[in-house]
Amino acid sequence: MSYQAPLRDMRFVLHELFDVSGHCQQLGNGLERETIDGVLEEGARFAAEVVAPLNRNSDEQGCRLQDGQVTTPDGFRQAYKRYVKQGWASMTGPLDFGGQGFPQMVSASFHEMLMAASLSFRIYSGLTEGTVLALDRHGSAVLKERYLAQLVSGEWTGTMCLTEPQAGTDLALLRTRAMPQADGSYQLSGSKIFISGGEQDLSANIIHLVLARLPEAPPGVKGISLFLVPKRLVNADGTLGARNALSCGALEHKMGIKGASTCVMNFDGASGWLVGEANQGLACMFTMMNDARFQVGLQGLGIAEAAFQGGLVYARERLQSRAISGAKAPNKAADPIIVHPDVRRMLLTQKTLSEGCRMLAAYTARQLDLEHHCSAAKRRAALLIPIVKAFFTDCGQEVASLGVQLYGGHGFIREWGMEQLMRDSRITQLYEGTNGIQALDLVRRKLLGDGGSELNALIDELATQVAQASRQAQMAERVGQRLQQWRALGESVLQACRHDPEEIGAVSVDFLAYSAYVLLATLWLQAAERASAALAAGSSEAAFYQAKLQAADFYLRRVLPRAGAHREALLAGAGCLMSLPEADFAF
């Protein structure tokens, strides 16, 4: 299947809804509208022409491990070279180390395109950006000097080595050891699993960030430190030295993202260097978690957009049965299936979830850009990130599944590409903290963490916008009611959780979903307001804005009702979850 970046919708979101130029002025990065649009057009070409054509084959071919070497699918090496050469790798990197310092609000659009074109291909560079972030924030001057520029340029890539067989969600259980050496370095020993890009043939070196325990470190998460462990040692002059004592022991056989190598990594006394303070490894990882989780959210969004495009192409081409109101294409053997109401329901669900998530992505990216200078933005980002990660990836899976459904039996056949989107996107609900963990983060850390004040601040802001929505009074009234309900629900959840901590896990997933649906409703209202204004001003793009109005109407009528079900379910409380003895779940 082909992919074309939704540039018109991206411009709508960036310029018309969120004034990205003003945002860039505030950030002082000198980016102007024309530059931004030009970059995104270039990015769209790269995603469509270089990356997307590799995706189908990457799934069939996968990665191969032989004699410790991993071969990525055909074309990945060449595409990655172009990615580096054209400067896409350094887009968000720090200026001091050769990066271009693009704000998230702009780069997120390009990254969405990459996710849509090939999630497998994007995983390698995405993790490198995370490595850059962690090293830039926590690494010593010496480490930065030796590693950062090559990571920023993409010449080298990075990984995150957290998970061990017995330690997934619960990192307190991790066992990898780091022994201090006389020269100030450490020797790392242990085994890590699920390491994306742990070994590959794209880059000259791979820089692993590894969580491990120092001798005598306290037990649990307070005894975990972060280490930089390169695949090849780097000499003082920056040239590559010997192979480090680490290797890829196996590749996992997975449901999807088969073009991304998922490695078992064995560290056998590998040389490493401490990043940040001893025993502060988890805190170091946490500072980059918002960005990493935001990226995974974009994966869900990218997949959703790709599945919507795939579904729409097919719905317009596939001839099957006649419209119930009479033939729409009487000169053809049957009507295109887009005439059928249920097909439209599926397409509009795909469309409004994708476009809705795109609006929320931009809004969240703005907070991420501002969070270093503005504590309010930091709190806002912290509140939104678990929602973005979990909800976008749930949407990615749902929208991909709708893509399969739109194709009928053909959706199940590999060559059409829709089932691959379902398989690829399924990992996004699991990694970087399962979606259940995101929901716990939202309720425990964020909501209970500040007694609901940031949630209420967000609702206040949204309520102000709703109050100003004069062009779409009916929609505004509906959304306003939901906002009031959200505020009350947040209060109920807070009280229940304070009264019984089991309620935290009992309400979390449904509260996150409820919040997400209401958030998207407020964004769709804003989109409708903007569209109404454009239409009133006699825009030459009337069809575009009219479609925004109709999509907003669809979302509020046919998608938003789900919020009510989540609310009712979570208000049922923890009792009906906790009372059944473990032994009695089945007989």
Add this chain to the structure above:
Amino acid sequence: MSYQAPLRDMRFVLHELFDVSGHCQQLGNGLERETIDGVLEEGARFAAEVVAPLNRNSDEQGCRLQDGQVTTPDGFRQAYKRYVKQGWASMTGPLDFGGQGFPQMVSASFHEMLMAASLSFRIYSGLTEGTVLALDRHGSAVLKERYLAQLVSGEWTGTMCLTEPQAGTDLALLRTRAMPQADGSYQLSGSKIFISGGEQDLSANIIHLVLARLPEAPPGVKGISLFLVPKRLVNADGTLGARNALSCGALEHKMGIKGASTCVMNFDGASGWLVGEANQGLACMFTMMNDARFQVGLQGLGIAEAAFQGGLVYARERLQSRAISGAKAPNKAADPIIVHPDVRRMLLTQKTLSEGCRMLAAYTARQLDLEHHCSAAKRRAALLIPIVKAFFTDCGQEVASLGVQLYGGHGFIREWGMEQLMRDSRITQLYEGTNGIQALDLVRRKLLGDGGSELNALIDELATQVAQASRQAQMAERVGQRLQQWRALGESVLQACRHDPEEIGAVSVDFLAYSAYVLLATLWLQAAERASAALAAGSSEAAFYQAKLQAADFYLRRVLPRAGAHREALLAGAGCLMSLPEADFAF
């Protein structure tokens, strides 16, 4: 992963809820409780010991096509031989042709086990049963004499050849031709796709039932006839003759059910014989559609049960983090994840959907058993079948996805088996009529077809039961309210659809889902009533019945709320689906 048939729950449903012995007496087949239980125990052994162990490898190995011959995965041949030898193939076949004539209410439990153990393996025999049914009902005495006994025994297998590249949902478009021959036979020419078991190495012969057009047949579905086309011709004495002019041109590469061969079948002037009347082919197929769709529903149920079992095993074994209320397994490194409320939410959703669908399967099977003698049962079955097919398969997919989620990152890894369940079950929402088509069938043919009278008859019956539910008055009140709401909603839907036919497709999927959730609620209430009675009578299985009460409570509090969202969505009407011009879905 291993699989153990849920025999205790099956006995609960068959004996305690639906009095299968009384049902068998009514049918006059002489089956008694001990026999039924014995058969199901044997069946459970066969599913667990013979079939389930083949499933994982069948996914890795798939089917291979070489020189027109298909090789099924290792072990399928031997297992199929045992399946035939032990008489499982003939379980439901007609007595006149060597079948054992088991009622659906019994065989459905065994078939659920097969689906859970290996959907791929079950597909071959399931289609054969469909072939038997069609031939038994519509074939001439000569055809029956020549083909039925071997199909019933399983020595030969059968297929359904309906779909063509341009004709899926819309069979009016099919092009395969049948030319009459002087000897009363026909020569069939054309290409069929998605033919499960079209070629394989399990049986000595394959009997294809093929939809095709006679010369001068009227256009559309009124010009389609049904033909029997054997892979190998059968001599008058019953011995096998020459190869017929048909062949498997390719195997499809699919998302799942890789152990089931999915064939492109080419008919090149193949000899065939008319089944039923000329131009009545679709009607012939329709008479067996209830059974075929019921079987696909059981596939969803079987997958759901398998995923629940897989999830439960892991949730009890996987140690990760501590219960928020304090350590539950202080002598271990962490608590088993079943202590966490959100894990329990997932498990209980799996459990109550699986067990709920099992109750509805038995209720529906009873109607199928009675439908030949009782027009009320026939109407009831017709109403329920689209719900069973669509809702069970949606549940299968959801419960399998929850299974993946329960395993965290491991859920995405093939060796654990959970992702295979997701991939395998995805086809069930597509074939035998997509779930969207089921919903159209429910609203157009069933609800509008009789002006809602059968729906109201069903609601009357359920309301009577609710009124008699004296032990669980609170639950009964809740379910009773939903029944009233269902009745009113049915009336609204009827009126809306009469007023605007586009409403049929606009409401259909949500109305089906709404109906299913309310149906399951009434069954959970019945289960709770029965459990209360058993507890009051001092049952020695108090834990089992207590768990039923708690599961019912969970279902009503945490799953049933979804019905409200479906109701609200469908009441939004067709306008927000139909107004957007086709060209404006994306820009």
